[in-house]
Amino acid sequence: MTKGGGLSRELSVGEVSERSGVPVSALHFYENKGLINSWRTAGNQRRYGRDVLRRLGIIKVAQRVGIPLAEIKAALDTLPDGRTPNKKDWSRLSARWREDLNTRIEQLTRLRNRLDGCIGCGCLSMGGCPLYNPGDSAAERGSGPQYLEGDP
Numbered sequence: 001m002t003k004g005g006g007l008s009r010e011l012s013v014g015e016v017s018e019r020s021g022v023p024v025s026a027l028h029f030y031e032n033k034g035l036i037n038s039w040r041t042a043g044n045q046r047r048y049g050r051d052v053l054r055r056l057g058i059i060k061v062a063q064r065v066g067i068p069l070a071e072i073k074a075a076l077d078t079l080p081d082g083r084t085p086n087k088k089d090w091s092r093l094s095a096r097w098r099e100d101l102n103t104r105i106e107q108l109t110r111l112r113n114r115l116d117g118c119i120g121c122g123c124l125s126m127g128g129c130p131l132y133n134p135g136d137s138a139a140e141r142g143s144g145p146q147y148l149e150g151d152p
Contacts, residue, residue: 010047013038020056027056035059035073037081051084058085058093066104067097 017024030036036055038046055076062072075093079085085093 009050013046016048016052019053022056033069035076054085065101
């Protein structure tokens with residue numbers, strides 16, 4: 001805000017933190033990773049454009065659904081600098097992540113539905129389980145929890 005009550009086009013790091021709910025340390029981290037940009041005043045204070053608030057909103061939503069920061073950065077890099085992302089931008093960005101999110105939802109649903117199957121019998125042994133892994137046949141498929149990761 002300016003002294004006259006109007007909106008300033010630039011925000012201090014504290015104002016961005018307060019408005020976005022993102023701690024100052026996270027703002028510095030995001031800036032270091034190239035997710036947001038700032039500039040310095042003559043007094044060496046950080047200043048951000050108002051578009052950073054919407055970009056931070058995108059970052060927070062994307063992180064909440066598990067999108068890695070590198071993918072968020074790649075998506076944000078497609079936006080013009082200094083322009084506030086709009087609904088069309090969000091539709092395009094979110095479409096990039098939709099297939100990955102659907103795959104992860106399917107994997108998590110499968111995991112949730114099968115999670116108690118092995119432990120429920122009490123044997124706690126995938127190697128000797130006569131129901132899910134007779135003769136340790138899953139070992140031929142490689143390491144890790146083969147059945148819980150989606151293999152039949």
